[in-house]
Amino acid sequence: MLIPTLAVIAIGVVWGAFELARRAPVAGLAMVVVAGALFAHGVAPSWRDFGMPDEDVRSQAAYVARTMHPNDIVLVSSSGNWGFAYYSPHDSAFAAKDETVSTGFVMRVRDPNVIIAAGRDSASIRGALRDATRRQRTAPGSRIFVVCTHTLPAESRA
Numbered sequence: 001m002l003i004p005t006l007a008v009i010a011i012g013v014v015w016g017a018f019e020l021a022r023r024a025p026v027a028g029l030a031m032v033v034v035a036g037a038l039f040a041h042g043v044a045p046s047w048r049d050f051g052m053p054d055e056d057v058r059s060q061a062a063y064v065a066r067t068m069h070p071n072d073i074v075l076v077s078s079s080g081n082w083g084f085a086y087y088s089p090h091d092s093a094f095a096a097k098d099e100t101v102s103t104g105f106v107m108r109v110r111d112p113n114v115i116i117a118a119g120r121d122s123a124s125i126r127g128a129l130r131d132a133t134r135r136q137r138t139a140p141g142s143r144i145f146v147v148c149t150h151t152l153p154a155e156s157r158a
Contacts, residue, residue, distance in 0.1 A: 003038075011061050013031075016031065017031045017032045017035065018057070020057075027151055031102065038060060042104045047134070053131070055066050055149040055150060057080060057083030057084060057144065057147065058083070058087045058100075059083050059085060060080075060084070060149075061087035061088050061089070061100050061147065062087065062089065062146045063084070063145075064088075065088065065089045065090050068145065069142070069143070070113075071116060071141065071142040072113060072138035072142050072143045072144070073114075073132045073135050073139075073142060073143070073144045074111070074114045074115065074144075074145045074147060075115050075117070075118055075128055075129065075145065075147070076115065076116045076117065076148075077107075077116075077119045077120075077147065077148040077150075077151060077155065078101075078116065078117045078119050078120050078124065079082035079150035079151070080147050080148055080149040081105070081106045081107050081109050081115075081116075081122065082107050083149055084094075084109070084116075084147050085108060086107065087111050088111075090111075091109040091110055091114075092109070092110065093107050093108065093109055094107070094108055094109075095107060095108075098107045100119060113135070115131050115132050115135075116128070120152055120155050121154070121158075122154065122157075122158040125155060126158060132144050135158060
């Protein structure tokens with residue numbers, strides 16, 4: 001709905017500017033300048049990244065692969081499963097059926113020490129954290145790596 005709505009607004013602004021310019025050219029030009037300035041002001045904060053934060057899951061996966069020991073645990077956010085599985089250099093990725101996501105499947109790796117949060121809600125995140133800490137207690141000296149991407153504010157708080 002966003003694109004059609006923006007298209008209708010843009011057509012309306014352009015039509016209004018042409019109509020105004022036919023009757024009062026200076027006012028029409030002023031309307032175009034004001035509309036352009038308002039557009040630039042609204043777009044400026046996200047012009048470089050188009051509203052998407054810089055989330056480099058490739059570097060996270062590479063760091064984990066480079067520094068992980070055999071007993072270490074990797075906790076991956078629910079939304080991070082795709083990128084982590086894709087960029088995991090030492091493990092082949094596979095699709096697992098999951099009806100809780102819109103695609104109907106998520107990506108996994110075969111390493112049993114990789115835990116992927118089942119969801120983005122507090123209960124799922126806390127459950128994954130409990131699983132990771134339980135596993136860490138059974139493997140003295142192990143570390144927990146956390147790989148997150150596309151994190152919602154509620155996820156960060158959990």
